[in-house]
Amino acid sequence: REVGVADLPLEIEQNGTFSAGVQVAERFRRDSAFLVGDAAHRVTPRGGTGMNTAIHDGHDLGWKLAWVLRGWAGDELLDSYEAERRPVAEHNAARSADPDGSARPVLDELRVDLGGRLPHVWVEPGVSTLDVLGPGLTVFTGLGPAPSPTGPAPFTVRRLDELTARALGIHRGAALVVRPDGTPTETSRLSAAA
DSSP, rough: TTTTTOOOOOOOOOOOOOOOOOOEOOOOETEEEEOOGTTTTTOOOOOHHHHHHHHHHHHHHHHHHHOOOOOOTTTTHHHHHHHHHHHHHHHHHHHHTTTTTGGHHHHHHHHHHHOOOHHHHHHHTTGGGGGGGGSSEEEEEEEOOEEEEEEEESSSEEEOOHHHHHEEEEOOOOOOEEEETTOOOGGGGEEEEE
C-alpha cells in the first residue's frame, strides 16, 4: 500500500542486524601520520553528522598540510588539527549516542555544526562570502585603508560595502581575516597598508 499498489506481492530476501558504535581515537596525529574521518571518530547514523565531520576533517587537514608544504606555516599549524577537530568529533559522537540527539534544540547545535565559521552574506549578486575564500587568507574590509596580514601566506583583500561589512561585524577601519576553511583568525595580525 505504501508504494501505491494495494496488492503488490512482497518477498523479504534477507534480514540482518545492524550495530553502531561511538568511539573517538586517543589522538589524531602521531609524527607524520594523521587520522581523519572514521579512523579518528565513529558515530552512529543518528543526526547524520558522521560524513559531515569526516569531510570537514579532510578539508581542515588538507589546507594546513598545503600551507606547511608550501612554507607558508610551520609544523605547529599541523598541531592545531587535533585541537580544532577533537571537540567537534567528541560532541558529534556524544550527540549521535544520545537517543534524543536528533531532537536537540537547533540553536544550541548550530553553534557546533558551524564551528565558528564565516557566515554566508551576499557580497554581490549571486556571490557569497563563502564563494570568495581562496587557498590563502581572505581579508574582508569595509571603508578605510586596506590592511595586510603579516606572514608568508598569500592573501586577497575583499572590500565590502558598509552594510555588508556591518553584517559580518566589521566596523569602520577594521577588517576580518579568514582562513581557507572559513574560520576567522585574529585581526591583531593586521597592519594598515600605506
